Amino acid sequence: MYICNPNNPTGTVVDSGKLRAFCERVSKKVPVFIDEAYIDYLPDPKAASMMDCVNKGQNVIIARTFSKLYGFAGLRVGYIIAQPEVVKELSKYAAGGMSISAPSVQAALAAYQDKAFLQDALKKTMASKNFLYDVLKKEGYEYIPSSSNFVMFPLKMEGEKFVAELMKRGVGVRNWKFNNQEWCRISIGRMEEMQAFADAFRQIS
Ligand SMILES: Cc1ncc(COP(=O)(O)O)c(C=O)c1O
Missing domain, CATH: 3.40.640.10 (Type I PLP-dependent aspartate aminotransferase-like (Major domain))
Structure with a gap:
């Protein structure tokens, strides 16, 4: 199991x-x-x-x-x-x-x-994750609150198209289809990487 x-x-x-x-x-x-x-x-x-x-x-x-x-x-x-x-x-x-x-x-x-490094990494991950939550909320998207270093949310367009459009803008993400719903999973990165995602996402959302 x-x-x-x-x-x-x-x-x-x-x-x-x-x-x-x-x-x-x-x-x-x-x-x-x-x-x-x-x-x-x-x-x-x-x-x-x-x-x-x-x-x-x-x-x-x-x-x-x-x-x-x-x-x-x-x-x-x-x-x-x-x-x-x-x-x-x-x-x-x-x-x-x-x-x-x-x-x-x-x-x-x-x-x-290295407890100080781990605490710092955790703090930065949380800050980037909260930033991502805000971007998604502002663009009218729901998401699954995450206890990890990635966030999954339901898409409003075809998954492959979404991934391709983001890739054209230099951002790589993953998509899945479950129960007839397209999903995207964003891995949490540095704040500047989340910013790059946000800029690309706003153009296509
Ligand atoms: C659920 C889960 N378990 C284990 C791993 C293993 O990671 P690694 O093989 O790099 O130790 C991963 C990596 O993505 C994972 O998502």
Whole structure:
């Protein structure tokens, strides 16, 4: 059972009490894999994490990555927390000591300990996200309030056209179609990047 919390691509978050009860019940039957790639964007990541389910001995696997708040996409560093026998079993499918380079491990450790950097990155992400919310609201668009570093909103035109028009203006975004509705997902960038999106978006919205 795979659950992404906060979820990609919606950015929504599941109630931690309900998820904890779910993990306890379902992990008795099948392993429960909780993808916590975006957990650091929540106000209280510790309270929202299912790490304690692993500590209680449940068959829960927590996955984390350095690609999001830590800013290390491309470095390919992540980790899981699970029962020792599960880690042992999964290690058969990893490349052993050769899978992550020493500089990558050192960079990840430095980032993990750099609380000031993480706080600053979080603050900047929140400011860019609030800016994006305002742009969308002003242009008459709704959006799904996000607990991650992207925002999803329903489009008022064909998705591929929207993406192509933005690309012509130098802005790359993704589109999806769910239940006959076209959606766009904007990743949060630096304020000047959000400004570039806003300028292009206003021209076509
Ligand atoms: C839900 C989710 N899990 C995990 C990842 C993994 O990131 P990486 O492979 O860069 O560690 C991503 C990256 O986009 C993601 O969206």
